[in-house]
Amino acid sequence: MKIGILLAVLAYLFVLVIGVGSLVARREKKKEFIEGEFALGGRSLSTPVVAVTLAFSVLGTAHILGVFELSWTLGAAAVWFSLAHVILLVVVCLSTGLWVRRLGVSTVPEILGLLFGDKTRTLVSCVMAGVVTGLLTLETQGLGILTSTMTGWPIRQGAIVGGIIGILYVALAGMKEIGYLNVINALVKYGGLILATLFLALRLPGSDFSSVKAFYINAGHPEMLSIFGTPAIMSTFALGTVVAVLFSQGISQMLLQPAMGARNEQTIRRALWIAAPVNGLFGVFAVVIGLTAKSLPQFQALGPKVAAPTMLITLLPPWLAALLLASFLTAVLSTFAMACLAPATLFSVDIYKRLYRPDAAELEIRRVTRIAVIVLGSVAIGFASFLPPILASVNWLFSWLVPVFWLVVFGLFWKRSAGVASATLLCAWIVNCAWSFTALPAMLGMSDMPNAYITLAVTLTVGVLGNAIASGEPGYFHSAAYKLGRAAIATQAG
Amino acid sequence: MFWSIFMQSVVFIAAVVLVGGAVDWLRGRITRSPR
Secondary structure, three states, rough: OOOHHHHHEEEEEEEHHHHHHHHHHHHHOOOOOOHHHHHHHOOOOOOHHHHHHHHHHOOHHHHHHHHHHHHHHHHHHHHHHHHHHHHHHHHHHHHHHHHHHHHHHOOOHHHHHHHHHHHHHHHHHHHHHHHHHHHHHHHHHHHHHHHHHHHHHHHHHHHHHHHHHHHHHHHOOOHHHHHHHHHHHOOOOOOOHHHHHHHHHOOOOHHHHHHHHHHHOOOOOHHOOOOOOHHHHHHHHHHHHHHHHHHHHOOOOHHHHHHOEEEOOOHHHHHHHHHHHHHHHHHHHHHHHHHHOOOOOHHHOOOOOOHHHHHHHHOOHHHHHHHHHHHHHHHHHHHHHHHHHHHHHHHHHHHHHHHHOOOOOOOHHHHHHHHHHHHHHHHHHHOOOOOHHHHHHHHEEEEEEEHHHHHHHHHHOOOOOOHHHHHHHHHHHHHHHHHHHHHHHOOOOOOOHHHHHHHHHHHHHHHHHHHHHHHOEOOOOOOOOHHHHHHHHHHHOO | HHHHHHHHHHHHHHHHHHHHHHHHHHHHHHHHOOO
16 A cells, blocks of 8 residues: 555645635635525636636546556547547537526526426436436546555445545535635646656656657557547547537536536636636646556556556656646546536436425525435445446446437527427437347447447437427527517616 | 647647637627527
8 A cells, every 4th residue: 555645645635625615615604595506606606617617527537547548559549538528618618508507597407498398307307317427436436446546455445435535525515615626626737747747758768758659660550649540540439439528418417517607608608718728638648648658568567457557656756646646536536526416406406496395495405415415426336336347338328418419409599399309318318228238239230339329310310300390489599588588687787 | 759749639629719719709790699
């Protein structure tokens, strides 16, 4: 067990979480509870907080441990996992994020309710809460891997300890604290990563990465040094990742929650200029570290999963290794926190308040959200200890959200028909499950086709044909109710 | 190696953000409809 590193990481977390938590709590004590304060930061989040929370919400296990592993086989093209998220952030900051802020909603299913009625809303609420909880179990695995790197414990035990730290992290304050913590984490992580890359280069022959470059050229794989890899990698991995990430995460509660809590629409637009580079460039450092680990024989022998983290602990000075591990842990923790808070908010606002306690005060909703965070976190720890396969799970989970994205686009801009919406959702979800759990892909000779492509095809076919044929109300942004609402806001502002 | 991967990524990120920003700005100029 690396006691020194472990103690340093725990000290960092303790100072950060308790310090920021008590500061935020002291500031908030004097204020009265406002609607949406816990989950949405009172809709007063500033540009840096929105930007960094957006950038870090999606910067979790897959971005760190996943990219280390991917760069082993794909080379520098693994950075497309990060670049796909840059395209996603452009769409969120210039489209979907603005729509949710303009509509003044607290949850994504609330938009579905506004567009297609209560039945569709409940259906999407339940599925979204399930999908994000599924992703939460994967983040818990990530926490387990990092905890086990520091302690030498098995990943299962690491997941339990990591999960408990994660629950404490999110249950203490809520959206505002996570927002502030993310700003501090961003600085520490980037400082740590830049220093780590620098120190890593100094430890290599010639004090730069030329030996790594020579390794891949001598091995006959110069394409592994370019982010454009080979045409095959671009058409399968790069494009496939862009489609899956864009249409599933573009409307996810986890990513849109910071946009819902933004001060105004301009705040979200400005956030893009910080969020896109912060998120995108992270992948560059992860890829370089992954490529370096493979080029060094003593770490190559360890295999793609643990080579890079072990190399960092071995080659870097202990203080930097501790700082880097702490910053990786906080990155996974912020994704864990958002993945915990999002389904908890869906439950407290969309199910508990709407169906059972319509007159519940913010204080009660806050308490229910906290309880939901603890229950969901515990469930995630339970599932994570079974160690489900990460990539297959992500592929299946992401695809559940593809029809939701397109229904929102259709409903806001084209036509609102509850029947077509339900039919599209059910068809896409049934095909998604059939694609993962039956022999259908093999029977059609399309075993390599990812779930995201097939759910996208079903969604567009059923959604476009259904809306073209069936009657329905005009898109919400063209409706009289929306125009009246905008006029009232303009009058108030004037 | 580091700088070539870094610069390729920076150019891509800058291009995507600038194209997105330009489309958003143009949309705002041309139409008054919801963006």
